[in-house]
Amino acid sequence: MEKETKTESWQWDQGPIGRLVKTGYITLRREVEDMLRPTGLTHTQWSALGVIRHYPGITSSQLEHILMIERPSVTSLMNGLANRGLIIRKDHPQDGRFKQIYLTEAGMEQAHATEHFAAEVEGRVREGMTAAEFETLRQLLVKMVSVFDKT
Amino acid sequence: MEKETKTESWQWDQGPIGRLVKTGYITLRREVEDMLRPTGLTHTQWSALGVIRHYPGITSSQLEHILMIERPSVTSLMNGLANRGLIIRKDHPQDGRFKQIYLTEAGMEQAHATEHFAAEVEGRVREGMTAAEFETLRQLLVKMVSVFDKT
DNA sequence: ATTATATAGTTAGAATTCTAACTATAGAGG
């Protein structure tokens, strides 16, 4: 089956930059999801817990930009976390439009218990390249994104 | 609102590598989606058309690895494209398990008409950095992914 | 030959995220 030979050795590393970046994203995501399985948390829930841990009192519209999902997705994401008792939302004392998000005790435990997954994945990436290469990768990703920055 | 000051200048470029890569992926995806809007094609449909164009006779399980989606997602993706008359599936003459995928005339037109979107996005990325940096970015993404390669 | 195992593909149903439209609050301008 000659067509097989052609695509078995699929040169995915020759594809367009978008496909390369997607492959990177999905690869890292699946790694984290494997570690997350026992906890029942999804990748995005886990990511959100980590952000809220670093920014207690953060709002939905801020989370929207950090997590790179749309606003209504933040709402349903937060509903899920609130139903599991991991976060609470409080009205902002000065500006009635905002609802500030905080981790509950249970939320802090979950965030703390799963926090190291990010470092674990990053550690394996670091093992595959030099420290300078890793830093370069970070910087070039930032540079790539800033090209499209709308502000 | 002092918390705002903190997150308005959200240092997303300091986050974990996984978040950085996701930001890159979503950013590029949204750019393509903006261009695709008039065609009614989704990002993944468009990507699939491009792959099938380069690999006529490709199978679902091969597409699965290239597009980085699960097998049943390929099936529903191909159902959608087949319903729109953009692809056809033919039984493999030698191995009855395979179904080979081809673009129809309409599919080729769509693929041809939208093919340049990838180059357009890539062009803007290239404008933001040197040629050497772009090549480095590609190589480091490949290097990152190969760390997790399961084969 | 027959059974066991691996691979390709589909179906069914759930979960996540999206778009469009709506409510509510704040701030600016007349």
Place this chain on the structure above:
DNA sequence: CCTCTATAGTTAGAATTCTAACTATATAAT
């Protein structure tokens, strides 16, 4: 004070992708 506009958040419903389970074909082993 009232209206207009901008921003925050939610709701409703559709679309995409996922997991689990199933069918079908091919390959290997006894």
